[in-house]
Amino acid sequence: MRPSRLSCAAAMSAIALAFAVPALAQETSPQNNAEMAAIFAADQAVRQNLAPDFFKDRARMTEMITGDAARRVQTRALLDAGALQTGEDYRAAAFVFQHGSTPEDYLLAHSLAVAAVAKGSPEGAWIAAATLDRYLQMTEKPQIYGTQTRKTRDAPATLDPYDRALIPDSLRTVFGVPPQSEQDARLAAVNAAAEAAASKP
Structure with a gap:
């Protein structure tokens, strides 16, 4: 006895559904890595509400630097294990390495920030600019976005060395960086308050 057209269609639908379920499961968005989120939270917590005399306190500075180094080790282990999956994971990792101490730390931070943007994190754009500026500074080249302020003991804070001509403010805006006029106004306010x-x- 030949099967009816209806039963054949039902069988085909069942087969199609069986193949579709794994495909739908594969499309589930990855979750942010909880360990990376905790590392990032700790990185930010030590930088909240810093008193003006914080950087003169060697013990507290040493504690922060030691903690930063440990967080970089933890983050590198997650990166090497392939445990970072989302834009937020990569953005958080970029901040951790932005608080590094070598040009390589800042270059890796920049690569992580670019990955964050590629993974869909619009917030990753600013840290991508900031990490590149810091890498340029640490390799004795002028920054190009104007995200980094330098302050020596008795001199006013400055954005220099700063290549102001390389990119326009329209590109700074893409990265969430203020235009040069706003940067200069903020810098002047900081120096006036310090004076x-x-x-x-």
Whole structure:
């Protein structure tokens, strides 16, 4: 007895559904890595509400530097294990390496930030610019976005060395970086506040 057209169609639908279920399962978005999120939270926590005299306190500075180094080791282990999957994972990792101490740390931070953007994190754009600026500074080249401020003991804060002509403000905007006029205004405000504080008896 030949099967009816209806039963054949039902069988084909069942087969199609059986093949479709694994495909749907594969399309499930990956979840942010909880360990990476915790590392990032710790990285940010030590930088919240820093008092002006923080950088003069050697013990506290040493503690932060030691913690930063440990967080880089943890993050590198996650990266090497392929445990970073999402844009947020890569963005968090970029911040951890942005707080490194060598040009290689900053170059890796930049690569992680680019990966964050490629993975769909719009917030990764700013850290991509900042990591490149810091890498350029650490290799004795001028920054190009204007994300990094330098301050020596007795001199005013400065954005220099800074190649202001290489890219336009329209490109800075793409990366979430303020235009040069706003950068200069912020810098002037910082220096004015520092001068006022220094002149108080």
